[in-house]
Amino acid sequence: MREVRLSLFGFGNVGRAVARVLLEKELLFREKYGLKFKVVSIADTSAVVWLPEGMALREALMVKENFGRLSSWTNDYEVYNFTPEEAVREIDSDIVVDVTNDKNAQTWHLAALRDGKAVVTSNKPPLAFHYAELTKEAERRDVPYRFEATVMAGTPIITVLQDGLKGDTVERIEAVLNATTTFILSRMEVGLDFEDALREAQKLGIAERDPSGDVLGIDAGYKATILHCLAFYPVTFNDAHAKGIAEITPEEVRRARERGNTIRLVAEVREEEITVEPREVPKKDPLAVESHENAAVIKTDLLGELVIKGAGAGLKETASGVVGDIIKASMKLRES
Amino acid sequence: MREVRLSLFGFGNVGRAVARVLLEKELLFREKYGLKFKVVSIADTSAVVWLPEGMALREALMVKENFGRLSSWTNDYEVYNFTPEEAVREIDSDIVVDVTNDKNAQTWHLAALRDGKAVVTSNKPPLAFHYAELTKEAERRDVPYRFEATVMAGTPIITVLQDGLKGDTVERIEAVLNATTTFILSRMEVGLDFEDALREAQKLGIAERDPSGDVLGIDAGYKATILHCLAFYPVTFNDAHAKGIAEITPEEVRRARERGNTIRLVAEVREEEITVEPREVPKKDPLAVESHENAAVIKTDLLGELVIKGAGAGLKETASGVVGDIIKASMKLRES
Numbered sequence: 134m135r136e137v138r139l140s141l142f143g144f145g146n147v148g149r150a151v152a153r154v155l156l157e158k159e160l161l162f163r164e165k166y167g168l169k170f171k172v173v174s175i176a177d178t179s180a181v182v183w184l185p186e187g188m189a190l191r192e193a194l195m196v197k198e199n200f201g202r203l204s205s206w207t208n209d210y211e212v213y214n215f216t217p218e219e220a221v222r223e224i225d226s227d228i229v230v231d232v233t234n235d236k237n238a239q240t241w242h243l244a245a246l247r248d249g250k251a252v253v254t255s256n257k258p259p260l261a262f263h264y265a266e267l268t269k270e271a272e273r274r275d276v277p278y279r280f281e282a283t284v285m286a287g288t289p290i291i292t293v294l295q296d297g298l299k300g301d302t303v304e305r306i307e308a309v310l311n312a313t314t315t316f317i318l319s320r321m322e323v324g325l326d327f328e329d330a331l332r333e334a335q336k337l338g339i340a341e342r343d344p345s346g347d348v349l350g351i352d353a354g355y356k357a358t359i360l361h362c363l364a365f366y367p368v369t370f371n372d373a374h375a376k377g378i379a380e381i382t383p384e385e386v387r388r389a390r391e392r393g394n395t396i397r398l399v400a401e402v403r404e405e406e407i408t409v410e411p412r413e414v415p416k417k418d419p420l421a422v423e424s425h426e427n428a429a430v431i432k433t434d435l436l437g438e439l440v441i442k443g444a445g446a447g448l449k450e451t452a453s454g455v456v457g458d459i460i461k462a463s464m465k466l467r468e469s
Numbered sequence: 470m471r472e473v474r475l476s477l478f479g480f481g482n483v484g485r486a487v488a489r490v491l492l493e494k495e496l497l498f499r500e501k502y503g504l505k506f507k508v509v510s511i512a513d514t515s516a517v518v519w520l521p522e523g524m525a526l527r528e529a530l531m532v533k534e535n536f537g538r539l540s541s542w543t544n545d546y547e548v549y550n551f552t553p554e555e556a557v558r559e560i561d562s563d564i565v566v567d568v569t570n571d572k573n574a575q576t577w578h579l580a581a582l583r584d585g586k587a588v589v590t591s592n593k594p595p596l597a598f599h600y601a602e603l604t605k606e607a608e609r610r611d612v613p614y615r616f617e618a619t620v621m622a623g624t625p626i627i628t629v630l631q632d633g634l635k636g637d638t639v640e641r642i643e644a645v646l647n648a649t650t651t652f653i654l655s656r657m658e659v660g661l662d663f664e665d666a667l668r669e670a671q672k673l674g675i676a677e678r679d680p681s682g683d684v685l686g687i688d689a690g691y692k693a694t695i696l697h698c699l700a701f702y703p704v705t706f707n708d709a710h711a712k713g714i715a716e717i718t719p720e721e722v723r724r725a726r727e728r729g730n731t732i733r734l735v736a737e738v739r740e741e742e743i744t745v746e747p748r749e750v751p752k753k754d755p756l757a758v759e760s761h762e763n764a765a766v767i768k769t770d771l772l773g774e775l776v777i778k779g780a781g782a783g784l785k786e787t788a789s790g791v792v793g794d795i796i797k798a799s800m801k802l803r804e805s
Binding site for chain 1 (some may be wrong): 637769
């Protein structure tokens, strides 16, 4: 049995889903992997709560769900006003888990790696802009830097590209990587115009209040950039050409349907180019996904076309990727 | 740069495809992974050819393709009449590669592992009958035992089950794992009866002269057994219920089509049961594969349904899995 200390950054929907999985599957992970996870700190935007002996996750969940913020937690725990970077430096842990949406988290990812701490993240911008620096630092310090949940939630496309095609040379990836645009386009297929479909998505919590990241293709562009880094070589989002779905008209959607097709926001990743744009795809195509599903078609020299399709969003589904990475990072730490 | 010595058993279509990939991608593998592969022996049913300094693969391929057997190779190489087990013991190598169809290969897999040699195999029966013993021995000796190509050729379902779902608990796998039966059923859809479709498959080299392994569901049953071992716990093929497609009538195929469905040989793997049987699946279902494609739908507690679809047969496609495993085993050996 090995105890692994986790420092959790972000206690929104995803962070709490991760905490719930760690709680519910605690016994299973002990038995299956010989790993006992101890969460030594949790940070939300209100505070960093820290207890070196490990915190009661169930209580943390209750506080957050009842009071909306961790700073309301009145007990023996130390509550700090650390910046994430300070917290990473101060708090002794084995793995820093980033489930925030801090766009500049690369600074504290790097601080963690330099400290010899592993990093597990579902946060895309650090990778979409600093992939080379982050992965090089991790390699230099020989600590795991894992990011399965950044693309297609827990659907293991990162694992497949990192470990499943070692003898193959990837030629192209085509993928639908953003579920919010799929929802909006699906609603437009039944007659809504873009604005109404977007409003519906916002009401259901599928689109954010500021929906630009999704509808302008930025989120899909981040993910496509990460796939390029894995399949070919490191680039940044600045090298990607992203076009969203805001200009799609109900008329275009209707005409596509008449041709037996459907419009989806498709990312195409080639060695020399990354593009994200709405495309008409045949209804039978693997990319004609519905609901919160994402899909990727990976074309390689030996294997031909490989299709991976699965959840691209969702709380448990994202926690699947984060927790899987925590386990892999822990097993790697144990080896050394 | 690290030199890795390979001992190749089997020089039929798959063995030669592996040799061709190692030749063609030699430079790439050196650059990308810092690995230089040296094939120190090749065995076919006629002989074991051995040269500790490494053999000329191009020449080996020419001899085999022109004369049909390695024993015709007249040069400085040592030609032996070893049994595989003797060869494994005598020949100094880092990785034993089994691309034979030796049903009792577990004996020499175990001999290799006990000798501290890694094993990479595309050969199913050893795993379908001796999974627990083989993987335990590999663990005890801390050497890689890899078998990606045993199920779905190079399509990385083994990698996904081993490394891509660490936080998830698998609930069920449904899969089409045998391409020969898909071919026969597809031909029956256009009007042929089973016997004629089988004869056509044999003429095209898709079915073997003795087709029982495919059409009786044994091949798919072996693969389903291996998936069970990975997803749940070790069992053997004796625990599987396999039924083939020999009794399917053109009438049944026609009626399924009328309902918008198609009949495929479906493996269902649950913790308590493994079944392989022809099933009617909707045309839009991921399992309604065509041609040499295989597909698996993996259902887990966190992620929901994950679909993996890709080549399930073919020479380059199988070599993809074998060579990928050779690379992974080499990287693991390098670590220690």
